[in-house]
Amino acid sequence: MSETATPAKTDQKRAINRLKSMYPLRNLVQQDYIDTLNASNEGKPTVWAMLNYWEGDLPLKAMGLNIVYPENYSTLLASTGSAESFLDASDSDGYPTHLCGYGRSTIGYSYRMMKDLNGRIPPEAPLGGMAKPTLLLGSGIICDARFKWFQALGRYFDAPQWVLEMPMMGTAEGTEPDLEGYQIKFLVRELQAFIAFLEKLLGRKMDWARLEELIDLAVKIHETNWQISELRKSIPGPMHSTDFWSSMPPSLFFAGDMATALKLYQDMLAEVQERVNNKIAGINYPEKYRIVFSELPPWHSLKFFDSLAEKGWNFVFESRGYHAPRPLDFSHVSDPLEKLARLSRNFIFSIHPCALEDGIANPVAEVYLQTAREFKADGFFLHPLISCRAASAGLRSVQDFLMKRLNVPTLWVEGDIIDKRVFNPQETLARAEAFEQTMEHYRKVRKAQGLDW
């Protein structure tokens, strides 16, 4: 399989063959932090939002608000090695240490800002910091931290709060015939209330034409990303996971100007297509193993992936929860809020029928079974986190189903998104070496079973 793939032109400097189109996308999110700081300095409202799978992002943008995402900012704290003092501040204010690392670092940041510095941005904060929020937008999507941690921030900020709703449920119940109708109705009513709240807060009306424009752009951004993901199934894998993580914010929460983001993703699509045409890999070494990463990466140790790339490990896909879902056809829907509700709901529910068909209850396991088949994965790198239940709880099911159904082995490495003390790169590299033999073995087993990789 992948060992026959044509190696990329070796670049002695870097093990990972970064896409040129990734850099301007990465910069878009950085621009958001600067814009939000400027807006705050000019006395304009600024928002801290949790990942909300678009139902909140687009109305906020349509009303011209500058938004930052503490989850994203926390990845920055981790990757620049600046998280620890904020984690300590959260601990000192009495928050349990097992809470989400993103939550703890944001709580610590807020504590520093409001209790130590009288509302000023902590000078140690990278990229100029996050401006003080005038609205906190939590969400009920995927994890409990997303609304509980913002509720906890009421301890530091008098900013109003809103929590966006999103149905979350089991596979079988998710396909009941009348469910879609009343869920959409629920979401539309919630969105109406949210927009009425925003209008009251800001003292101006929603720009509905702008909202429609942004929804159209959102759909196009997702379609383009979907196409990029489809191309990534090629052998060798043309785009490494680290490029995906660096370029995802303009699709995951529409960081930056959306028209610009669409153009940049189209550039990325073209670059990936060109790599596919020329069989160029996302690593500068021959692709020996096609690996899928689940779920959230160790942001503090991304360099670690270089060492694996040198061994021919190409991370061909990753973090399903960060990807745009299969595009929906909205042509029959005219109401913008219904479109928005459908766009967001699609992220949660698109996988349920497939899971049922496969006889699986846990949609996360289903997602990765599909990924393993479509990306012809030799192995999975599973990364359970000490501080995130949502991204860890289903991983044993993923592991079990991959082996039971497809004979795809997994490397289980406990770690964290923020706390680098719990991740041991040396030990993991040693285990990775042994894992290569396991992958070789299961390649033979799969072939003997008639699977094509």
Next chain:
Amino acid sequence: MVIAMTKGLSLARGVYQDRGLRMRELRKSGKKIIGYICLYPPVEIITALGMIPFRIFGDMNETITAADQVSTTLVCPFLRSIIDLALKGKFNFLDGVVGAHTCDIGAGLILQWRDFVKSPNFSHLLDVPHTDHAPAVDYFEGQINSFKRHLEEFAGQQLTDDKLAKAIELHNTQRKLVRQLYDLRKPDPPLLTSMENLEVLVALFSLPVDEGNELLENVIADVQERKDKPDKKKARLLVWGPVFDNTSLYELIESAGASVVVDDTCVGTRAFWADVKPPYDLHSLAQHYLVDIKCPRTYRQAQPAELKKNYDKDLESRFDYIKKAVTDWKVKGAILQSVKYCDTHGYEVPNLRHYLDGLGIPSLYIEHDYSERSLAPIKTRVEAFVETLG
């Protein structure tokens, strides 16, 4: 002093010690037993359809072994204990299992159950919205309706308005009786211990509602006439937190010289503090479970859509029921306990402690991993805390 148990209390202890006993008997007689997880599946519907609701707990004394195959060690140990017992066949008297999206990982437990335990055949997961917004209550009513339809199919009978109203009345009676049971700990010294109280509550979750009500009536009558009362202790405490279904923590606190006189936990008051209000329909159930049960898993604030957050008002709106308990039960200190990895409760801790500070109530936060073993290191901290209350 060792105090003698009343007849009602010893009956409760028997059920507490073998929770499946009565369920197996009832099953033999043809009844269907529906296990449920956490407080949010509306038990009234199960009762109304002629089945028996059985609250599923873990076992703090059973070492988790089987669960390691299907769940990581980095999630709520209470839920891990449940799936462990299920994999070991300890719930084989159940005809169905019902979960709810009380918390994110709690919802995932039902999926694990379907994928790995496989029996019983009937299982249902209710989605529970995260806020108490009006559209969320309507949506939850829809979820209760789909649970009702699914269970009707399984029961082979329709839920009539009359049956539902009768079941709600029975469960409301239970709520009223539990509140009377708690009243028995208002005097100083309390008329029953927190261990006895917990044994009764765990028994209620393990009996059909009418039998539970009879048990409560007996316990209350017996205890009111009890001659040898528990000792007067140094301090009267409130215990807060998620599930705690085992008397060991209360034993630890009481042996440190304090009486636990009231609680805000999901095996204690939370299920019983509010009644389902008329009209007894699915909407009243949605309102009761989503809005009236006060659990940190639901986001609520002082005013819907408020334009400015006032921290003090916010705390008041979230915790004022605790203030009432503090006053009515003459509480002098609080122990906030939580299992590790419980997000819904973990984020609450500093805010609640701050609120209690404002009431002049000192508090201690302790974490454990839902095993009796993990309580041992906590003992000295509890003793030191009780000492300061003297």
